[in-house]
Amino acid sequence: MAQYTLYPSNCDYVNVAKALILKFPFLRDVEGNGYHTWHMSLKRKFKSERAPLVSDEEVKRFKERFGHGVKRHKPAETTCQRIDSPSVQQPDVVGEDSISVDAHVKILQEQYQRTQPDNAVVNERMTRTFHWRRREITHGMMTAQAIEKYPFLRTATGLCQEVGRIHKVTDLNLRFRENFSEMVPSLLKLLRGKSTIEKAYADSRGEALVEDTIGMDFKAALILLPTVFKEKLENYISLGKEEPATPYPIVQLLDSCDWKKVFCERRNAAVVKMEGLEICRTVSVEDAILAAFCAYFTFNLAYPPHIRNTLTFIQRHVLKVSEAGDKPLPTALTRIINLLA
Numbered sequence: 001m002a003q004y005t006l007y008p009s010n011c012d013y014v015n016v017a018k019a020l021i022l023k024f025p026f027l028r029d030v031e032g033n034g035y036h037t038w039h040m041s042l043k044r045k046f047k048s049e050r051a052p053l054v055s056d057e058e059v060k061r062f063k064e065r066f067g068h069g070v071k072r073h074k075p076a077e078t079t080c081q082r083i084d085s086p087s088v089q090q091p092d093v094v095g096e097d098s099i100s101v102d103a104h105v106k107i108l109q110e111q112y113q114r115t116q117p118d119n120a121v122v123n124e125r126m127t128r129t130f131h132w133r134r135r136e137i138t139h140g141m142m143t144a145q146a147i148e149k150y151p152f153l154r155t156a157t158g159l160c161q162e163v164g165r166i167h168k169v170t171d172l173n174l175r176f177r178e179n180f181s182e183m184v185p186s187l188l189k190l191l192r193g194k195s196t197i198e199k200a201y202a203d204s205r206g207e208a209l210v211e212d213t214i215g216m217d218f219k220a221a222l223i224l225l226p227t228v229f230k231e232k233l234e235n236y237i238s239l240g241k242e243e244p245a246t247p248y249p250i251v252q253l254l255d256s257c258d259w260k261k262v263f264c265e266r267r268n269a270a271v272v273k274m275e276g277l278e279i280c281r282t283v284s285v286e287d288a289i290l291a292a293f294c295a296y297f298t299f300n301l302a303y304p305p306h307i308r309n310t311l312t313f314i315q316r317h318v319l320k321v322s323e324a325g326d327k328p329l330p331t332a333l334t335r336i337i338n339l340l341a
Helices: 010-023 036-049 056-065 098-113 119-128 130-138 143-149 156-167 172-191 196-207 210-223 259-264 285-298 305-318 331-340
Strands: 237-239 250-253 270-274 277-282
Touching (some): 143 277, 156 172, 270 285, 277 285, 285 305
16 A cells, blocks of 8 residues: 555555455454454554654644643543433333332332342332333433432342343343353453452462362453453452542442452452442442443443443443444454454
């Protein structure tokens, strides 16, 4: 391509990328149209090859003139960004009105106060109020109001079931565990030597009983998942009781002060927090991380940039759920999926 022009059009990039995967089918992307990562790689290659014809000092002056390199301090976020317009229009509520919904809500709140709620009753009432609840949340009901009115949204099981209703998945937890288990060996290979937490896992695994290693591997791959995408772990999971730096859903491991202990123990007391609220508590890291993910759909939250690739990977590649209007997978994500294939 460079023999003809250093400024190819988008059509030129696409034609060359298509020709490449036609000639060498094993180079085809696992996800998407098959050539997206090659398309992006070609564009970056040509961009780096087009050296500017002016001196570095002149480039620097132009950048300073237009504000490049000036750090702008943003105020700390205290609330999560909501999705303004739901990508899927919520259906009309049929057979329910405010009076009947209030009656269902009263029963749900009574069940929540019980030591052992009747799961059949809870599931029925949550299903009957589902469309009404989705309309309330997508029209601006705040998180504190939602979990007060529908208290089973304060449980890991309730959050998973709610996302199951949204995406018509019967057992979201089972799908998550089965699909992610298949990826664990490949993910651990990518993570080897990438962080001090991975070293703590390796040390713990070396001291563990054989029967504990499968669960330990699953936990390690899930905890370290943001590291694969070069995203900050502290925006996803943290140790101790200190208030999180992000308002978005995050897992806190309350009773652990070091990662080696987290990997050694089969049960870990965990809490999912969001906007300064405690959403739910669990006794396993795995359930807490899935609950934190489910909170995004349940409360109509947009993925924050600092953890977007990790969340998109869980949604699109692990759980295999998508919505109308979803954008193509980012190049960084597609490359990781190719490596895991």
